[in-house]
Amino acid sequence: MSFDVNALKYNEAGLIPAIAQDADTHEVLMMAWMNAKAIEKTIETQKVTYWSRSRQSFWIKGESSGHTQELVDFRYDCDQDCILVVVRQEGPACHTNRRSCFYTAVRDGENVELMKPMCDDHDH
């Protein structure tokens, strides 16, 4: 059956949450939002493209930072209201320069930092 971008369910702002997972390490890297057009762009270009709610514009991940996400697999869930993009992540996914945005754990009631920012790399 052909994929129909309009068969997915969007919230009142026309957005659907998208989880990015690293294809190799299987780390959950980040969660951001897409609209129907961002989904089409992601699938067409294989460059993961979100909708920035703060800037109200398309956000081709890594376009300015170089920390791109190459699409490896596009999946969605049973309720058609959440997306999982399996990606090849260049450098850190997080704007804090950490590999994943989920770098804080709660253990025994305390916030614990699980990873440090990556060092500046010289190949970008």
Add this chain to the structure above:
Amino acid sequence: MSFDVNALKYNEAGLIPAIAQDADTHEVLMMAWMNAKAIEKTIETQKVTYWSRSRQSFWIKGESSGHTQELVDFRYDCDQDCILVVVRQEGPACHTNRRSCFYTAVRDGENVELMKPMCDDHDH
């Protein structure tokens, strides 16, 4: 620093998205929603507890189905607006009896089913 459930950011309905990831296989199992009280219950009981938007009630995952999620690690992201629960999943996470809710991929424009429902098991 102590964890403060009120330091997380909730949407206008008082909810925050929560991604569940399998502690052993690292599969992304599902995404659902929590409110502040569901977060507290999850951390206190170590049984992952969501807020059911359709039923408008707490949803202790697996309470009726037996397909519980034991909390292994509770994490949140850089923007404090998304949760990652690392879990030990009993049986299928999905209500369709599949291990993960993300069982549909889009490949060459077609919907592709990645996994079948699990067989009925006899130990529950």
